[in-house]
Every structure is written in C-alpha cells, then in structure tokens.
Amino acid sequence: MTTTTTRRLSLLKPTGHLTLGNYLGALRPMAAGQHEADCFYGVADLHALTVPHDPLELRQHTTELATLLLAVGLDASTLFVQSRVPAHAQLAYLLECVASTGELNRMIQFKEKRGQQDSVRVSLYTYPALMAADILLYRPAQVPVGDDQRQHVELTRDLAMRFNSSYGPVFTVPEITTPAAGARVMDLADPTSKMGKSGAAGPGAIRLLDSPDVIRRKVGRAVTDSETGARAVRADRETKPGVTNLLEILIACGGSADAITTYGALKKAVTDAVVAELEPVRKRYDDLASDAAHVSGVYDAGAARCRAVTAPVLAAAEAAIGLS
Ligand code: AMP
16 A cells, blocks of 8 residues: 655536635645645546536536646646546445445535435435545545535545455545635625635626726725724724725735725725736636647646556555456
8 A cells, every 4th residue: 555645636626617716725825835745636527517517518617627727837736637537437436335325424515415405416425435536546645624525535534444444455544634724715795705616606706717807896896894094994804804805815915905094995906916916827828728739738648647646546446346
C-alpha cells in the first residue's frame, strides 16, 4: 500500500457559473499552492448527473469550468474531466458493493437534496460511493474537508477500512483535516447567505466572467445599511453584514479601506479592486476559449496521467474483491 503525502485532489461540479466566491475561496488558493504538492483538479461531470440535467448545458458548463481552471493559472496541476478517467465509475461500483443502505440512508446531504420529492435519481443516493472512489483512487494521506462534506469523507474512511479488512490492504485510509479558514464571500444582495453558484444568476453574485460594467452595476446595488457619518464604513458581521462583506472583498482583492468614509467610495473601491483581480482571468479565458485545441490537449494529458495513477489502485481492488 502506497501513501502519497503530497497529493492534493479537488473536484468541482460543473453545475453553474463560477462566482467570485469560488475564486477567492477555492480557485485562487488552489493556484497559489499548486507548487507545494502534486495536485489533481477535476471537473466532476459525473456528479452533475445526479440531478435532472440538460446534456447541452452540462457540456457547456464542463467546457467553461475546464477552461476557467486553466485561466486562473492552474497550469502546473494535473487537470482532468472525471468521466474521462473510467476508474472513478468502476471503483465506485466496487465501493457500492461494500457500502450498506443503512449507511447511505444516514447521509444528511442526500436527505436535504431529496427534500420532499418521492423519487430521485439513484445516483443521488449512491453519490457518496463515487466521491469515495474519487478520493481513494489517488491515495491522498489527508483530505481537507469543510463541514458540508465531512460525513461523506467519514464514510469514505469506513468503506476503505471495511474493504481492507474484508479483502486485503488495498486502500490508504485518509486522515480528515480542517482546511485553513479561507475567504467566505457573501451574496451582495443578501449578505447573510453565501455567494454561491446556485444563485449565480441573481443580482448579488459576481460571476468570474462578468464584464467590468456588470461588476460595477452589481457592486453598486449591493446591500449596505442606513448608517451615515465618519464611522459608517466599518466591519461588524452581526449588525453590518453588507458593509463587512464589501470590506472583506476589497481586502481579498488587494484593495485598502483606509480613508474611505462613504458607502459610495467603498463601492467604487470594491468595483476597481474586483475588476483588477478578475480582468486578467477573463482575458486569459477569452484567449483559451479561442484555442480549444490547446485546452483539450491539456485535458487529454491530464486524463492520461490520472488513468496511469489510478490504474494500479483499481486493479488491486478488483483483484482483492475476486474479479478476474
Ligand atoms: P461550490 O460552488 O459550493 O460547489 O463550491 C466549490 C468551491 O468553492 C468550494 O471549495 C467552496 O468552499 C468554494 N466556495 C463556494 N462559494 C464560496 C463563497 N461564497 N466564499 C468562499 N468560498 C466559496
């Protein structure tokens, strides 16, 4: 059993347009840290099939996300599209044969996503087995995980241990670690909820590919509060969530609030800082989007490397469980 301590892996679902929140909270730190480890970043197109979807839209979102990962500078990482590495789906099936319905029934995210619906896709139910395969195939020693995915990674560990004790020591059981607290960007129109992909069509979410004009309009309409006076521009998450969010975005984008005393000036500074941060990404995206051959070349090479890295793990699992 090999453990690779320096591997990092993260999959992003192509189910909407990426926002400034995704960028500051995930993509920018991924790009900044990509030289510290052997990084694998994937577009989780199989996970996007767990809810009703439109094939054309899925393909567009997959291409957009794949191009964006390159545009934010992840060119030193192994980039891949999940479905191009068949070992993910193959190992997921083996793990379904180790998991029990009792375990999957306890998954909070499944219960939340099912909601009041009588019937949902079976893949929504078995999603944790695919996520476990995504992780175990790469043998990372640690998996940094936020609260929303913690239960799934605990299940991943349980499945790995059960498989190992039933069939032989195939999987590295990853340790769960807490990621360093990153920027949490809130919605501009509703600063008590996260700026998320699902709300990316709304007025309070800045999309990564929004033009400067659109960014200016969205920031201009951001919710603040009615306080006036010299102390109005200050952070206080409880009583001034909108202003606090704008200040945090400003700082995260390299700006400074020194000498800013009005909400108008704050919004102007936020707009300038966000535009300065996102313009290079948008320009790079436009260049890459007009060079589809380059992008597919990168992803072909990435998938080939993933297939090579995951093949021995899948083969060991198949042999251990009794497949010939
Ligand atoms: P999601 O879009 O929710 O699938 O999240 C993809 C990645 O982006 C995860 O690492 C999230 O933690 C990060 N992310 C999403 N929205 C935000 C936000 N508003 N602020 C900070 N990070 C975010």
